[in-house]
Amino acid sequence: MKRLTVPAIRQRKKDGVTAEPVVMLTAYTARQAQLLDAHCDLLLVGDSLGQVIYGLPSSVPVTLDMMIAHGAAVVRGSYHAAVVVDMPFGTYEQSPEQAFASASRVLKETGCAAIKLEGGEAMAPTVAFLTQRGIPVMGHVGLTPQAVNVLGGYNARGRSEAEAAKIVGDAKALDKAGAFAVVIEGVVEPIAIAITQAVACPTIGIGASAQCDGQVLVTEDMLGMFERVPRFVKIYENIAEVISGAAAKYAEEVRARSFPGEEQTYQPRAPKA
Numbered sequence: 302m303k304r305l306t307v308p309a310i311r312q313r314k315k316d317g318v319t320a321e322p323v324v325m326l327t328a329y330t331a332r333q334a335q336l337l338d339a340h341c342d343l344l345l346v347g348d349s350l351g352q353v354i355y356g357l358p359s360s361v362p363v364t365l366d367m368m369i370a371h372g373a374a375v376v377r378g379s380y381h382a383a384v385v386v387d388m389p390f391g392t393y394e395q396s397p398e399q400a401f402a403s404a405s406r407v408l409k410e411t412g413c414a415a416i417k418l419e420g421g422e423a424m425a426p427t428v429a430f431l432t433q434r435g436i437p438v439m440g441h442v443g444l445t446p447q448a449v450n451v452l453g454g455y456n457a458r459g460r461s462e463a464e465a466a467k468i469v470g471d472a473k474a475l476d477k478a479g480a481f482a483v484v485i486e487g488v489v490e491p492i493a494i495a496i497t498q499a500v501a502c503p504t505i506g507i508g509a510s511a512q513c514d515g516q517v518l519v520t521e522d523m524l525g526m527f528e529r530v531p532r533f534v535k536i537y538e539n540i541a542e543v544i545s546g547a548a549a550k551y552a553e554e555v556r557a558r559s560f561p562g563e564e565q566t567y568q569p570r571a572p573k574a
């Protein structure tokens with residue numbers, strides 16, 4: 302299987318119609334990437350790794366070095382899906398030049414196909430700057446978690462008319478600037494539908510609408526790794542129960558000295574006759 306390319310993903314949507322929805326999940330490690338790869342068009346190395354695997358309070362403290370280390374692992378673990386790496390807060394917003402310096406490091410040091418950055422109209426010149434210089438960009442509008450300190454929380458966006466119009470304008474600006482796809486996160490459904498109809502590139506929804514051109518979820522969320530997840534998460538399996546159940550069994554066997562058993566124990570070879 303040849304790895305999917307960014308232009309192939311972009312071309313999924315033709316004249317406003319996406320016959321085959323774009324499937325994206327997050328991946329942070331090589332083994333996770335191996336397991337998800339065959340089922341996904343895109344693997345996203347999300348800066349959600351800050352909370353999900355580093356226990357940080359938000360994605361704001363995530364660094365470029367963290368994203369590069371995990372991005373490289375996910376590229377090594379996959380061969381079919383196109384890998385997209387999130388640009389962390391503070392590494393791209395200042396200027397198109399700052400964004401290019403950071404994003405080119407990500408591309409060179411991970412081997413990923415594209416980067417993703419948060420923000421709308423204000424980021425459009427940066428999206429154009431990167432795209433024109435060989436770095437494909439995925440946009441991200443609506444609930445943009447890196448702006449949590451401005452937004453004041455993780456509530457769904459676009460409930461007022463003014464906010465709805467702003468989000469639609471953001472997506473349009475990114476599309477026009479050359480983004481190959483746009484994530485729409487945490488918005489009321491009519492806005493997600495309006496954006497999907499208004500932009501030429503595929504929209505990828507999370508807490509958005511089934512009418513988006515694709516969907517993304519945080520893998521750990523849909524695997525039931527956390528007790529509290531947003532309403533837009535569907536839990537497909539409860540892996541947390543599997544892991545704690547296995548640990549409980551192991552602990553019990555160690556304490557009872559029934560692990561390791563004969564099968565897991567080396568014995569000296571019988572001396573040759």
Ligand code: KIV
Pocket residue numbers: 327345346347348349350387484486507517518519
């Ligand atoms: O960081 C992340 O996982 C993301 C997705 C939720 C879109 O940005």
Ligand code: NA
Pocket residue numbers: 347348349360387
């Ligand atoms: Na992210």
